[in-house]
Amino acid sequence: MNHITEKTSNFAEALEVIETLSLPEQQTLIEIIQKRISLKRRGEIAASIAEAHEEYKAGKTRRVTVDELMAELEE
Incomplete structure:
Protein backbone atom coordinates (compact mmCIF):
# COMPACT_ATOMS: atom_id res chain seq x y z
CA MET A 1 0.00 0.00 0.00
CA ASN A 2 1.46 3.40 -0.94
CA HIS A 3 1.72 6.35 1.42
CA ILE A 4 -1.30 8.23 0.01
CA THR A 5 -3.54 5.17 0.09
CA GLU A 6 -2.43 4.44 3.65
CA LYS A 7 -3.23 8.00 4.79
CA ALA A 46 6.49 32.07 16.78
CA ALA A 47 9.03 30.19 14.64
CA SER A 48 8.40 32.58 11.75
CA ILE A 49 8.91 35.58 14.01
CA ALA A 50 12.13 34.10 15.40
CA GLU A 51 13.37 33.47 11.86
CA ALA A 52 12.52 37.04 10.85
CA HIS A 53 14.44 38.39 13.86
CA GLU A 54 17.47 36.30 12.94
CA GLU A 55 17.31 37.49 9.32
CA TYR A 56 17.10 41.08 10.53
CA LYS A 57 20.09 40.60 12.86
CA ALA A 58 22.05 39.04 9.99
CA GLY A 59 21.28 42.03 7.76
CA LYS A 60 19.14 40.03 5.36
CA THR A 61 16.18 42.37 5.88
CA ARG A 62 15.73 46.03 6.67
CA ARG A 63 13.18 48.28 8.28
CA VAL A 64 10.84 50.10 5.94
CA THR A 65 7.72 52.18 6.30
CA VAL A 66 4.37 50.90 5.10
CA ASP A 67 4.54 53.32 2.18
CA GLU A 68 7.99 52.02 1.20
CA LEU A 69 6.79 48.44 1.42
CA MET A 70 3.73 49.14 -0.70
CA ALA A 71 5.88 50.91 -3.29
CA GLU A 72 8.23 47.90 -3.44
CA LEU A 73 5.31 45.54 -3.87
CA GLU A 74 3.94 47.60 -6.75
CA GLU A 75 7.25 47.41 -8.65
Missing part, protein backbone atom coordinates in the same frame (compact mmCIF):
# COMPACT_ATOMS: atom_id res chain seq x y z
CA THR A 8 -6.63 7.86 3.05
CA SER A 9 -7.35 4.53 4.70
CA ASN A 10 -6.31 5.87 8.13
CA PHE A 11 -8.49 8.94 7.63
CA ALA A 12 -11.48 6.80 6.66
CA GLU A 13 -10.92 4.58 9.69
CA ALA A 14 -10.73 7.64 11.95
CA LEU A 15 -14.02 8.93 10.55
CA GLU A 16 -15.64 5.57 11.18
CA VAL A 17 -14.46 5.61 14.81
CA ILE A 18 -15.72 9.19 15.23
CA GLU A 19 -19.13 8.12 13.94
CA THR A 20 -19.39 5.66 16.85
CA LEU A 21 -18.95 8.47 19.41
CA SER A 22 -21.92 10.19 20.98
CA LEU A 23 -22.67 13.73 19.86
CA PRO A 24 -21.20 15.27 23.06
CA GLU A 25 -18.05 13.18 22.58
CA GLN A 26 -17.79 14.34 18.97
CA GLN A 27 -18.18 17.96 20.09
CA THR A 28 -15.46 17.49 22.73
CA LEU A 29 -13.21 15.95 20.08
CA ILE A 30 -13.78 18.97 17.82
CA GLU A 31 -12.86 21.33 20.67
CA ILE A 32 -9.67 19.36 21.39
CA ILE A 33 -8.67 19.35 17.72
CA GLN A 34 -9.37 23.09 17.38
CA LYS A 35 -7.19 23.82 20.42
CA ARG A 36 -4.38 21.65 19.06
CA ILE A 37 -4.58 23.41 15.69
CA SER A 38 -4.43 26.79 17.42
CA LEU A 39 -1.38 25.74 19.43
CA LYS A 40 0.33 24.42 16.31
CA ARG A 41 -0.38 27.66 14.43
CA ARG A 42 0.97 29.71 17.34
CA GLY A 43 4.13 27.63 17.26
CA GLU A 44 4.50 28.19 13.52
CA ILE A 45 3.96 31.94 13.94
Whole structure:
Protein backbone atom coordinates (compact mmCIF):
# COMPACT_ATOMS: atom_id res chain seq x y z
CA MET A 1 0.00 0.00 0.00
CA ASN A 2 1.46 3.40 -0.94
CA HIS A 3 1.72 6.35 1.42
CA ILE A 4 -1.30 8.23 0.01
CA THR A 5 -3.54 5.17 0.09
CA GLU A 6 -2.43 4.44 3.65
CA LYS A 7 -3.23 8.00 4.79
CA THR A 8 -6.63 7.86 3.05
CA SER A 9 -7.35 4.53 4.70
CA ASN A 10 -6.31 5.87 8.13
CA PHE A 11 -8.49 8.94 7.63
CA ALA A 12 -11.48 6.80 6.66
CA GLU A 13 -10.92 4.58 9.69
CA ALA A 14 -10.73 7.64 11.95
CA LEU A 15 -14.02 8.93 10.55
CA GLU A 16 -15.64 5.57 11.18
CA VAL A 17 -14.46 5.61 14.81
CA ILE A 18 -15.72 9.19 15.23
CA GLU A 19 -19.13 8.12 13.94
CA THR A 20 -19.39 5.66 16.85
CA LEU A 21 -18.95 8.47 19.41
CA SER A 22 -21.92 10.19 20.98
CA LEU A 23 -22.67 13.73 19.86
CA PRO A 24 -21.20 15.27 23.06
CA GLU A 25 -18.05 13.18 22.58
CA GLN A 26 -17.79 14.34 18.97
CA GLN A 27 -18.18 17.96 20.09
CA THR A 28 -15.46 17.49 22.73
CA LEU A 29 -13.21 15.95 20.08
CA ILE A 30 -13.78 18.97 17.82
CA GLU A 31 -12.86 21.33 20.67
CA ILE A 32 -9.67 19.36 21.39
CA ILE A 33 -8.67 19.35 17.72
CA GLN A 34 -9.37 23.09 17.38
CA LYS A 35 -7.19 23.82 20.42
CA ARG A 36 -4.38 21.65 19.06
CA ILE A 37 -4.58 23.41 15.69
CA SER A 38 -4.43 26.79 17.42
CA LEU A 39 -1.38 25.74 19.43
CA LYS A 40 0.33 24.42 16.31
CA ARG A 41 -0.38 27.66 14.43
CA ARG A 42 0.97 29.71 17.34
CA GLY A 43 4.13 27.63 17.26
CA GLU A 44 4.50 28.19 13.52
CA ILE A 45 3.96 31.94 13.94
CA ALA A 46 6.49 32.07 16.78
CA ALA A 47 9.03 30.19 14.64
CA SER A 48 8.40 32.58 11.75
CA ILE A 49 8.91 35.58 14.01
CA ALA A 50 12.13 34.10 15.40
CA GLU A 51 13.37 33.47 11.86
CA ALA A 52 12.52 37.04 10.85
CA HIS A 53 14.44 38.39 13.86
CA GLU A 54 17.47 36.30 12.94
CA GLU A 55 17.31 37.49 9.32
CA TYR A 56 17.10 41.08 10.53
CA LYS A 57 20.09 40.60 12.86
CA ALA A 58 22.05 39.04 9.99
CA GLY A 59 21.28 42.03 7.76
CA LYS A 60 19.14 40.03 5.36
CA THR A 61 16.18 42.37 5.88
CA ARG A 62 15.73 46.03 6.67
CA ARG A 63 13.18 48.28 8.28
CA VAL A 64 10.84 50.10 5.94
CA THR A 65 7.72 52.18 6.30
CA VAL A 66 4.37 50.90 5.10
CA ASP A 67 4.54 53.32 2.18
CA GLU A 68 7.99 52.02 1.20
CA LEU A 69 6.79 48.44 1.42
CA MET A 70 3.73 49.14 -0.70
CA ALA A 71 5.88 50.91 -3.29
CA GLU A 72 8.23 47.90 -3.44
CA LEU A 73 5.31 45.54 -3.87
CA GLU A 74 3.94 47.60 -6.75
CA GLU A 75 7.25 47.41 -8.65
